[in-house]
Amino acid sequence: MADEPIRFDDGAAYEQMMGVWSRLAGQIFLDWVHPPRGLVWADVGCGNGAFTELVVERCAPLAVMGVDPSEGQLSYARGRHKAGVASFVQGDAMALPFETGSADVAVMALVIFFVPEPERGVAEMKRVVRPGGIVCAYAWDMLRDGFPLYPLQAALREMGHEPRTTPRADISPVAELAKLWNEAGLQQVETREITVERPFASFDAYWESATQGPGFKPQLAAMSADAQAELKRRTAAHIPRDAAGQMVFSGRANAVKGVVPA
Numbered sequence: 001m002a003d004e005p006i007r008f009d010d011g012a013a014y015e016q017m018m019g020v021w022s023r024l025a026g027q028i029f030l031d032w033v034h035p036p037r038g039l040v041w042a043d044v045g046c047g048n049g050a051f052t053e054l055v056v057e058r059c060a061p062l063a064v065m066g067v068d069p070s071e072g073q074l075s076y077a078r079g080r081h082k083a084g085v086a087s088f089v090q091g092d093a094m095a096l097p098f099e100t101g102s103a104d105v106a107v108m109a110l111v112i113f114f115v116p117e118p119e120r121g122v123a124e125m126k127r128v129v130r131p132g133g134i135v136c137a138y139a140w141d142m143l144r145d146g147f148p149l150y151p152l153q154a155a156l157r158e159m160g161h162e163p164r165t166t167p168r169a170d171i172s173p174v175a176e177l178a179k180l181w182n183e184a185g186l187q188q189v190e191t192r193e194i195t196v197e198r199p200f201a202s203f204d205a206y207w208e209s210a211t212q213g214p215g216f217k218p219q220l221a222a223m224s225a226d227a228q229a230e231l232k233r234r235t236a237a238h239i240p241r242d243a244a245g246q247m248v249f250s251g252r253a254n255a256v257k258g259v260v261p262a
Helices: 011-033 050-059 071-080 118-128 150-158 174-183 203-210 217-221 225-237
Strands: 040-044 063-068 086-090 103-109 129-140 187-200 247-259
Touching: 011 050, 011 071, 011 103, 011 129, 011 187, 011 247, 040 050, 040 118, 050 063, 050 086, 050 103, 063 071, 071 086, 103 118, 118 129, 118 174, 129 174, 150 203, 150 225, 174 187, 174 247, 187 203, 203 225, 203 247
Parallel strands: 040 063, 040 103, 063 086, 103 129
Antiparallel strands: 129 247, 187 247
Protein backbone atom coordinates (compact mmCIF):
# COMPACT_ATOMS: atom_id res chain seq x y z
CA MET A 1 0.00 0.00 0.00
CA ALA A 2 2.81 2.42 0.81
CA ASP A 3 4.12 2.08 -2.74
CA GLU A 4 0.82 2.93 -4.46
CA PRO A 5 0.76 6.41 -6.02
CA ILE A 6 -1.27 9.06 -4.24
CA ARG A 7 -3.74 10.62 -6.66
CA PHE A 8 -6.13 13.42 -5.76
CA ASP A 9 -9.40 13.26 -7.70
CA ASP A 10 -11.88 14.87 -5.29
CA GLY A 11 -11.59 18.66 -5.42
CA ALA A 12 -13.92 19.28 -2.49
CA ALA A 13 -12.07 16.83 -0.25
CA TYR A 14 -8.73 18.37 -1.24
CA GLU A 15 -10.07 21.80 -0.37
CA GLN A 16 -10.95 20.69 3.14
CA MET A 17 -7.69 18.82 3.67
CA MET A 18 -5.06 20.98 1.95
CA GLY A 19 -6.65 23.98 0.21
CA VAL A 20 -6.55 26.16 3.33
CA TRP A 21 -2.93 25.20 4.03
CA SER A 22 -2.00 25.90 0.41
CA ARG A 23 -3.36 29.44 0.57
CA LEU A 24 -1.74 30.19 3.93
CA ALA A 25 1.69 29.28 2.56
CA GLY A 26 0.87 30.67 -0.88
CA GLN A 27 0.24 34.19 0.42
CA ILE A 28 3.73 34.39 1.91
CA PHE A 29 5.19 32.74 -1.17
CA LEU A 30 3.63 35.26 -3.58
CA ASP A 31 4.76 38.19 -1.43
CA TRP A 32 8.29 36.78 -1.66
CA VAL A 33 8.21 36.11 -5.42
CA HIS A 34 6.72 39.61 -5.82
CA PRO A 35 5.79 39.34 -9.50
CA PRO A 36 4.57 42.33 -11.52
CA ARG A 37 0.87 42.54 -12.35
CA GLY A 38 -0.51 41.65 -15.74
CA LEU A 39 1.55 38.51 -16.41
CA VAL A 40 0.67 35.16 -17.96
CA TRP A 41 1.04 32.32 -15.46
CA ALA A 42 1.39 28.56 -15.91
CA ASP A 43 0.06 26.87 -12.75
CA VAL A 44 1.52 23.37 -13.00
CA GLY A 45 -0.35 20.80 -10.92
CA CYS A 46 -3.10 23.33 -10.28
CA GLY A 47 -5.32 20.71 -8.63
CA ASN A 48 -8.65 22.14 -7.54
CA GLY A 49 -7.55 25.72 -8.24
CA ALA A 50 -6.79 26.80 -4.66
CA PHE A 51 -3.48 28.42 -5.61
CA THR A 52 -4.81 29.57 -8.99
CA GLU A 53 -7.44 31.68 -7.26
CA LEU A 54 -4.79 33.13 -4.96
CA VAL A 55 -2.78 34.25 -8.00
CA VAL A 56 -5.91 35.81 -9.49
CA GLU A 57 -6.74 37.65 -6.26
CA ARG A 58 -3.25 38.90 -5.43
CA CYS A 59 -1.36 39.25 -8.72
CA ALA A 60 -3.93 40.55 -11.24
CA PRO A 61 -2.67 38.20 -13.97
CA LEU A 62 -3.46 38.68 -17.63
CA ALA A 63 -4.12 34.94 -17.81
CA VAL A 64 -3.50 31.76 -15.83
CA MET A 65 -3.04 28.42 -17.60
CA GLY A 66 -3.77 25.63 -15.13
CA VAL A 67 -2.78 22.04 -15.83
CA ASP A 68 -3.36 18.90 -13.77
CA PRO A 69 -3.66 15.14 -14.44
CA SER A 70 -6.96 14.83 -12.53
CA GLU A 71 -10.16 15.74 -14.37
CA GLY A 72 -12.01 15.62 -11.05
CA GLN A 73 -9.77 18.32 -9.61
CA LEU A 74 -9.98 20.38 -12.79
CA SER A 75 -13.77 20.25 -12.73
CA TYR A 76 -13.74 21.72 -9.23
CA ALA A 77 -11.25 24.40 -10.33
CA ARG A 78 -13.44 25.41 -13.28
CA GLY A 79 -16.50 25.58 -11.05
CA ARG A 80 -14.92 27.88 -8.49
CA HIS A 81 -13.29 30.28 -10.97
CA LYS A 82 -15.33 33.43 -11.59
CA ALA A 83 -12.84 36.05 -12.83
CA GLY A 84 -12.61 34.63 -16.35
CA VAL A 85 -8.81 34.84 -16.66
CA ALA A 86 -7.94 31.20 -15.91
CA SER A 87 -8.26 28.15 -18.13
CA PHE A 88 -7.73 24.55 -17.05
CA VAL A 89 -6.51 21.59 -19.10
CA GLN A 90 -5.59 18.02 -18.33
CA GLY A 91 -1.91 17.24 -18.72
CA ASP A 92 1.42 16.00 -17.37
CA ALA A 93 3.91 18.19 -15.50
CA MET A 94 6.72 16.44 -17.38
CA ALA A 95 5.19 17.20 -20.81
CA LEU A 96 3.30 20.47 -20.47
CA PRO A 97 0.64 21.19 -23.11
CA PHE A 98 1.82 24.79 -23.52
CA GLU A 99 3.87 26.46 -26.22
CA THR A 100 7.50 27.38 -25.62
CA GLY A 101 7.83 30.88 -24.17
CA SER A 102 4.07 31.27 -23.73
CA ALA A 103 4.18 32.23 -20.02
CA ASP A 104 5.85 34.89 -17.89
CA VAL A 105 5.76 32.78 -14.72
CA ALA A 106 5.58 29.03 -14.14
CA VAL A 107 4.83 27.73 -10.66
CA MET A 108 4.37 24.44 -8.83
CA ALA A 109 2.48 24.95 -5.57
CA LEU A 110 2.86 21.87 -3.32
CA VAL A 111 3.40 19.74 -6.41
CA ILE A 112 7.04 19.12 -7.22
CA PHE A 113 7.41 16.22 -4.77
CA PHE A 114 4.64 14.40 -6.66
CA VAL A 115 6.49 14.63 -9.98
CA PRO A 116 8.30 11.30 -10.60
CA GLU A 117 11.20 13.06 -12.36
CA PRO A 118 11.38 16.57 -10.86
CA GLU A 119 14.23 17.62 -13.17
CA ARG A 120 11.96 17.04 -16.17
CA GLY A 121 9.23 19.07 -14.52
CA VAL A 122 11.57 22.00 -13.93
CA ALA A 123 12.89 21.74 -17.49
CA GLU A 124 9.33 21.92 -18.80
CA MET A 125 8.55 24.98 -16.67
CA LYS A 126 11.70 26.63 -17.99
CA ARG A 127 10.70 25.78 -21.56
CA VAL A 128 7.28 27.40 -21.36
CA VAL A 129 8.54 30.59 -19.68
CA ARG A 130 9.94 33.42 -21.80
CA PRO A 131 13.54 34.62 -21.28
CA GLY A 132 13.65 36.80 -18.17
CA GLY A 133 10.56 35.12 -16.74
CA ILE A 134 10.22 33.37 -13.38
CA VAL A 135 10.20 29.67 -12.53
CA CYS A 136 9.20 29.01 -8.92
CA ALA A 137 7.79 26.46 -6.49
CA TYR A 138 7.10 25.70 -2.85
CA ALA A 139 6.86 22.31 -1.19
CA TRP A 140 6.24 21.04 2.32
CA ASP A 141 9.46 20.17 4.11
CA MET A 142 8.65 16.47 4.21
CA LEU A 143 11.95 15.29 5.67
CA ARG A 144 11.92 17.68 8.65
CA ASP A 145 8.34 17.18 9.82
CA GLY A 146 7.08 20.25 7.98
CA PHE A 147 4.03 18.52 6.49
CA PRO A 148 0.84 19.85 8.15
CA LEU A 149 -0.47 16.30 8.51
CA TYR A 150 2.65 15.18 10.35
CA PRO A 151 0.74 14.44 13.62
CA LEU A 152 -1.25 11.76 11.82
CA GLN A 153 1.87 10.39 10.13
CA ALA A 154 3.70 10.22 13.47
CA ALA A 155 0.81 8.42 15.13
CA LEU A 156 0.66 5.86 12.33
CA ARG A 157 4.38 5.15 12.73
CA GLU A 158 3.96 4.70 16.50
CA MET A 159 1.41 2.00 15.74
CA GLY A 160 3.67 0.21 13.28
CA HIS A 161 2.15 1.56 10.07
CA GLU A 162 4.23 3.36 7.45
CA PRO A 163 2.21 6.32 6.16
CA ARG A 164 1.93 6.87 2.45
CA THR A 165 3.85 9.93 1.34
CA THR A 166 4.87 11.86 -1.75
CA PRO A 167 7.05 9.83 -4.15
CA ARG A 168 9.83 12.45 -4.24
CA ALA A 169 9.92 13.75 -0.68
CA ASP A 170 13.71 13.68 -1.04
CA ILE A 171 13.72 16.87 -3.12
CA SER A 172 11.75 18.97 -0.59
CA PRO A 173 14.75 20.33 1.43
CA VAL A 174 15.92 23.83 0.51
CA ALA A 175 19.34 22.61 -0.63
CA GLU A 176 17.80 20.06 -2.99
CA LEU A 177 15.44 22.60 -4.52
CA ALA A 178 18.30 25.05 -5.05
CA LYS A 179 20.35 22.30 -6.67
CA LEU A 180 17.47 21.37 -8.95
CA TRP A 181 16.98 24.97 -10.08
CA ASN A 182 20.71 25.59 -10.61
CA GLU A 183 21.18 22.39 -12.57
CA ALA A 184 18.27 23.40 -14.80
CA GLY A 185 20.29 26.46 -15.82
CA LEU A 186 18.08 29.01 -14.10
CA GLN A 187 19.69 32.21 -12.87
CA GLN A 188 19.37 34.36 -9.73
CA VAL A 189 18.23 31.30 -7.77
CA GLU A 190 16.93 32.09 -4.29
CA THR A 191 15.29 30.01 -1.57
CA ARG A 192 13.43 30.63 1.65
CA GLU A 193 11.51 28.82 4.37
CA ILE A 194 7.82 29.51 4.95
CA THR A 195 6.10 28.70 8.25
CA VAL A 196 2.35 29.02 8.71
CA GLU A 197 -0.08 28.22 11.52
CA ARG A 198 -3.65 27.00 11.33
CA PRO A 199 -5.95 26.87 14.36
CA PHE A 200 -8.57 24.18 14.83
CA ALA A 201 -11.55 24.65 17.11
CA SER A 202 -11.44 20.99 18.10
CA PHE A 203 -9.52 17.81 17.45
CA ASP A 204 -12.46 16.53 15.43
CA ALA A 205 -12.05 19.52 13.09
CA TYR A 206 -8.40 18.62 12.54
CA TRP A 207 -9.17 14.93 12.12
CA GLU A 208 -11.93 15.60 9.60
CA SER A 209 -9.67 17.77 7.47
CA ALA A 210 -6.60 15.55 7.77
CA THR A 211 -8.26 12.31 6.75
CA GLN A 212 -10.00 13.49 3.58
CA GLY A 213 -7.27 12.59 1.12
CA PRO A 214 -6.26 9.36 -0.64
CA GLY A 215 -3.04 9.21 1.34
CA PHE A 216 -4.80 8.16 4.57
CA LYS A 217 -8.25 6.83 3.69
CA PRO A 218 -7.11 3.34 2.60
CA GLN A 219 -5.12 2.82 5.81
CA LEU A 220 -7.98 4.01 7.99
CA ALA A 221 -10.48 1.83 6.17
CA ALA A 222 -8.34 -1.24 6.89
CA MET A 223 -8.25 -0.54 10.66
CA SER A 224 -10.62 -1.81 13.31
CA ALA A 225 -12.71 0.66 15.30
CA ASP A 226 -10.40 0.18 18.30
CA ALA A 227 -7.30 0.82 16.18
CA GLN A 228 -8.85 3.98 14.73
CA ALA A 229 -9.65 5.23 18.22
CA GLU A 230 -6.07 4.61 19.30
CA LEU A 231 -4.79 6.39 16.20
CA LYS A 232 -6.94 9.42 16.99
CA ARG A 233 -5.67 9.49 20.58
CA ARG A 234 -2.05 9.35 19.47
CA THR A 235 -2.60 11.96 16.76
CA ALA A 236 -4.14 14.40 19.24
CA ALA A 237 -1.11 14.05 21.49
CA HIS A 238 1.10 15.46 18.73
CA ILE A 239 -0.92 18.67 18.26
CA PRO A 240 0.00 21.59 20.54
CA ARG A 241 -2.61 23.83 22.14
CA ASP A 242 -2.51 27.55 22.79
CA ALA A 243 -3.28 29.26 26.09
CA ALA A 244 -7.01 29.11 25.37
CA GLY A 245 -6.86 25.39 24.75
CA GLN A 246 -7.34 25.75 21.01
CA MET A 247 -5.39 23.34 18.82
CA VAL A 248 -2.84 25.13 16.67
CA PHE A 249 -0.57 23.33 14.26
CA SER A 250 2.10 24.70 11.97
CA GLY A 251 3.28 23.70 8.54
CA ARG A 252 6.68 24.48 7.09
CA ALA A 253 7.40 24.77 3.38
CA ASN A 254 10.52 25.42 1.36
CA ALA A 255 10.36 27.79 -1.59
CA VAL A 256 12.61 28.39 -4.59
CA LYS A 257 12.63 30.82 -7.50
CA GLY A 258 14.86 31.51 -10.48
CA VAL A 259 14.96 33.43 -13.73
CA VAL A 260 15.08 32.01 -17.25
CA PRO A 261 18.28 33.24 -18.95
CA ALA A 262 17.87 35.87 -21.64
